[in-house]
Amino acid sequence: MSKSILLCDDEVHILRAAEFKFQRAGFDVRTAADGLEGWEQVMARRPDLVITDWQMPRLDGFGLVQRIRAEESLSDLPIMMLTAKGFEVSHEELRARWGVYAVVAKPFSPRELLIRASELLETEPAAAGAVSAS
Amino acid sequence: MRGMKGATLFHWLAGCGLILSGALCASALGPWADARLGPLSSALGGGALLAALFAIAFYHCRWLNRRSRVFFESLAQMDPMRAVDPADFPRLPAGHPLADAARQLQSLFVAVGERLRLLEQTSATFEVRAIRAAHEAERIRQVFMGLSDPVLAVNQYGELVLINRAARELTGLSDDEPAGGPLTEAIDAPKLVDLITTTLRRPPGSTRGVELEWHLPGQPQRWYRATACKTGDDGRDAGVVAVLRDISDRKALQRRHAEFVSSVSHEMKTPLAGIKAYVELLADGDAEDEATREEFLRVINSQTERLQRLIDNLLNIARIEAGVVEVRKEPRSLNEILDEALRVVRPAAEAKQIDLQGDLSPLYLGVAADRDMLLQAAINLLSNAVKYTRPGGRVVLRSRMSDEEVRFEVSDTGVGLTADDCEKVFEKFYRVKKDKDMASGTGLGLPLTKRIVEDVHGGRISVESVVGEGSTFIVTLPAAGQRVVQSQGERT
Numbered sequence: 001m002s003k004s005i006l007l008c009d010d011e012v013h014i015l016r017a018a019e020f021k022f023q024r025a026g027f028d029v030r031t032a033a034d035g036l037e038g039w040e041q042v043m044a045r046r047p048d049l050v051i052t053d054w055q056m057p058r059l060d061g062f063g064l065v066q067r068i069r070a071e072e073s074l075s076d077l078p079i080m081m082l083t084a085k086g087f088e089v090s091h092e093e094l095r096a097r098w099g100v101y102a103v104v105a106k107p108f109s110p111r112e113l114l115i116r117a118s119e120l121l122e123t124e125p126a127a128a129g130a131v132s133a134s
Numbered sequence: 135m136r137g138m139k140g141a142t143l144f145h146w147l148a149g150c151g152l153i154l155s156g157a158l159c160a161s162a163l164g165p166w167a168d169a170r171l172g173p174l175s176s177a178l179g180g181g182a183l184l185a186a187l188f189a190i191a192f193y194h195c196r197w198l199n200r201r202s203r204v205f206f207e208s209l210a211q212m213d214p215m216r217a218v219d220p221a222d223f224p225r226l227p228a229g230h231p232l233a234d235a236a237r238q239l240q241s242l243f244v245a246v247g248e249r250l251r252l253l254e255q256t257s258a259t260f261e262v263r264a265i266r267a268a269h270e271a272e273r274i275r276q277v278f279m280g281l282s283d284p285v286l287a288v289n290q291y292g293e294l295v296l297i298n299r300a301a302r303e304l305t306g307l308s309d310d311e312p313a314g315g316p317l318t319e320a321i322d323a324p325k326l327v328d329l330i331t332t333t334l335r336r337p338p339g340s341t342r343g344v345e346l347e348w349h350l351p352g353q354p355q356r357w358y359r360a361t362a363c364k365t366g367d368d369g370r371d372a373g374v375v376a377v378l379r380d381i382s383d384r385k386a387l388q389r390r391h392a393e394f395v396s397s398v399s400h401e402m403k404t405p406l407a408g409i410k411a412y413v414e415l416l417a418d419g420d421a422e423d424e425a426t427r428e429e430f431l432r433v434i435n436s437q438t439e440r441l442q443r444l445i446d447n448l449l450n451i452a453r454i455e456a457g458v459v460e461v462r463k464e465p466r467s468l469n470e471i472l473d474e475a476l477r478v479v480r481p482a483a484e485a486k487q488i489d490l491q492g493d494l495s496p497l498y499l500g501v502a503a504d505r506d507m508l509l510q511a512a513i514n515l516l517s518n519a520v521k522y523t524r525p526g527g528r529v530v531l532r533s534r535m536s537d538e539e540v541r542f543e544v545s546d547t548g549v550g551l552t553a554d555d556c557e558k559v560f561e562k563f564y565r566v567k568k569d570k571d572m573a574s575g576t577g578l579g580l581p582l583t584k585r586i587v588e589d590v591h592g593g594r595i596s597v598e599s600v601v602g603e604g605s606t607f608i609v610t611l612p613a614a615g616q617r618v619v620q621s622q623g624e625r626t
Contacts, residue, residue, distance in 0.1 A: 011404055013433045017411035024420055055400065084403035085396065107407035109414055 003121050004028040004045075008038035008052035008064065009082065014106075018051065018082075021110035022117070035059030039067050042074065048121055051113070054083035065098050075099075078120055082108060201230055212243070220244055283379055284358075286321075287365075288330055290372040294320045304348065304358075304378065323348070326360055326376065333362040333374045340364045345381070357385040401444055405437035412437075447578050450510070454585040461504045461590055465614055468499040468508075468540050472533055475512035483520045489528040490520070499533055499540040502614040503591060511586040514579040515544040515607050523548035523604070539593075540613050545606040551599040559597060560584040587611070 005027050009015045015031050022029045030047065032038035036059040038052060050068065054061040061081055068074045081094060084106040094100040101120050104113055208224030223240040226233040278285065284301035288294055294313045297320075302309060305321045313320075318327055325346050333342050343361040350356065362376040412430040421427040453459035476492050483490035501508070512531075519529040523546045533542040551559060560580050587593045587609050599605035 011408070013408040013437065014404070014411065016433070017408065017415060020415065021420065084400040084407065106403045107410040110411050111414060111418060 002026050002028045003048040004030065005049045005051060005117065006030050006032065006038060006041055006047040008032040008035060008050070008056065008061065010034055010053065010056045014053070014082075017110055018113065021114050025114055025118070027117075035061060035064035038064050042068060042077070046074065046077065049078045049080065049117055051080045051082055051117065054081060054085050065094075065100060069098055080104060080113075080117065080120070082106060082113070198230060201226060202232060205232070205236060209239075283377055285375065285377050287375045288317050288334065288373055290334070290366075290370065292317050292331055292334060295373070296375075301378070304350070306350075326378075329360055329362050330374050330376050333364050333376075334372070336364050338364050338367050338372070346378070354382075356380060356382045358382075398444075398448065402441060405441040405444075408437035409434050409441075447582055450507075451578055451582045451585060454582075454589055459590070461507070463502045463504050463591070466501055466503045466505055466508070468501045468503070468542065468611070469494045469533055471503065471505060471509050472512055472531055472542055474509055475516055476531060478509075478513050479516040479520060482517065483529060486520060486523075487525040488520055488523055490516070491528065491530045493530055493532045495533045495535060497535050499535055500614045501540055501591070501611050503611070507586045507590055511583040511609070512542070512544075514583045515609070518579055519544050519546035519548060519605070519607075522546070527604075535613070536610065538613050539610050541608060541610040543606050543608045545604060547604040550601040550603055551597065551605055552601055556597050556599055560595070 005022055007015055007018050007022070007029060008031075009018075010033055012033075015033075019029045019031055030041055032041050034056040035052065038050070039059065041047075042050065050064075052061040052064055059067075061083065065079055065081070068077055068079065076099075079098075079100050081100050081103045083103065091103040094103055102116055104116070205224045205226050212223075220240060223243060224236070225240075226236040230236070278296070279298045281298050282300055284304045285296070285298045286294060286301045286305075287296040294315060294317045297305075297307060297313050299309075301307075305323065307320055311320070317330060321327060323346065325344060329342060329344050333340060336342070341361060341363045343359060346358045346360050348356045348358055357380070358378040359381045360376055360378045362374050364372070365375055366372045412434045415421055416427060416430055421430050450459070472494055473492070476490065480490055516529065516531060523529055527547040529544065529546045531542065531544055533540065584595050587595045591611055593609060593611035595607065595609050597605055597607050
């Protein structure tokens with residue numbers, strides 16, 4: 001069974017590029033247009049990895065991370081952040097305090113994003129199943 | 135003087151006359167008296183002479199006594215603290231035994247009077263100077279107290295010796311509490327106290343500064359730049375004067391600039407991210423079929439255009455602000471420009487299921503306009519309305535003739551603005567809090583529109599809004615040209 005990834009971003013073309021790359025690599029990809037929709041999808045079915053943008057309408061990426069970490073059953077859910085934010089985001093704090101595995105800066109390389117996501121999922125104890133990287 | 139001398143001479147002459155008369159009488163009557171009286175006559179003659187001498191002496195003493203009394207009475211009436219005119223000084227006749235002493239006394243009085251006069255002049259000069267100094271000190275105090283910048287001073291012991299009104303308001307020190315106590319007890323601002331006490335240990339003339347964050351109860355946070363200067367020498371006059379300058383506006387501007395840079399970089403990175411991602415997908419050969427490749431190329435193209443628009447907006451606002459924009463104003467039909475704006479924005483409105491309506495005046499609304507710039511302003515207002523109106527909402531563009539002006543307005547059924555937002559929404563870099571959550575933006579669209587309308591076209595822009603019901607942006611421009619009824623076909 002392939003690993004599932006939830007992508008959250010309000011920019012349709014970013015979502016489409018990442019979705020395209022991960023689907024070609026064999027992942028089960030779901031998408032959400034903002035943090036709130038992402039949260040609803042997480043609660044509906046727990047993904048193996050959440051990749052979320054920071055700045056989004058209704059509920060931003062950080063708000064989504066906080067909600068996930070506040071939920072006991074999701075406290076170990078791997079999260080990666082994809083952001084165009086610069087100095088106002090402390091990557092170190094996101095990693096240390098909120099357990100964000102990686103903060104990837106936009107503009108990003110879909111290829112590198114796929115590699116890092118694959119590394120993360122392969123290192124997870126629960127990561128069973130085939131993950132094929134391109 | 136001559137009279138006094140004459141009087142004395144008269145006394146002596148009279149006396150001598152009396153004695154001589156007595157002697158003559160005695161010699162004339164001598165034989166007769168000798169014959170008649172015998173030896174008694176000599177005794178009588180001597181007695182008469184003695185009596186005459188006594189009378190002379192008595193009379194002279196009385197005269198001396200009267201003169202002395204008059205002199206001393208006149209002297210007693212004189213004010214020893216006033217300058218004396220020598221002509222007014224009482225005198226004694228030349229033969230008076232106290233005449234020399236009187237003259238010396240007169241000289242003394244005159245000298246003392248002269249000295250007193252000089253002292254009075256000096257005293258008056260000092261009094262005038264003292265009054266001037268007091269006025270000057272009061273003026274300096276008024277200026278010091280009225281300075282809008284908080285100023286305070288401490289002496290060499292670190293005691294607060296001066297504090298103006300602004301500093302009292304800032305530190306919360308009431309007017310009733312006099313300066314004079316230790317600074318550490320008077321002011322609860324450790325950073326400022328540290329600055330002053332550190333400066334106090336520095337050489338005279340040393341200046342140090344620090345930026346302070348200040349919280350006053352019930353007021354927004356303020357920022358101050360405190361500058362402390364060591365005054366006087368290291369002795370008794372040593373001290374420190376500290377001046378605080380409110381730099382809250384500068385700090386707010388810096389913060390807004392930082393937010394602007396962050397926002398602009400975010401807005402630039404987003405289309406760049408699309409371009410980079412799709413170029414890489416194409417380069418990696420991920421797009422296996424022609425349709426996918428075309429789709430990716432379209433995204434790259436649209437994101438390039440998006441980046442171009444952002445840069446154009448930035449440059450336009452910078453040019454208008456710098457006054458270097460090239461404006462080409464020509465007589466134009468406002469409705470034609472608004473029609474074009476509707477055409478540009480309609481796809482975005484349709485994608486969001488927003489009912490975009492045009493309600494343009496049947497009259498020819500002539501304006502002297504730079505077509506591209508006014509079109510940009512109209513597109514910005516319509517785009518904003520579409521952006522902040524939820525799907526299913528409505529956006530209406532109206533145009534009307536109003537007296538000697540033409541106006542157009544963009545109304546929406548969007549989220550609306552608070553009164554505070556309405557005041558600030560045209561400020562550069564300002565972004566409404568809920569707008570940040572609803573859609574991305576640089577906070578440049580409305581400031582640019584305002585500059586195009588007001589600075590370039592001499593018009594006015596305003597906004598009316600009700601939170602939760604929608605907003606109406608109203609643009610008024612000076613009319614140019616004639617009112618002509620357009621054919622129906624020209625209207626939207």
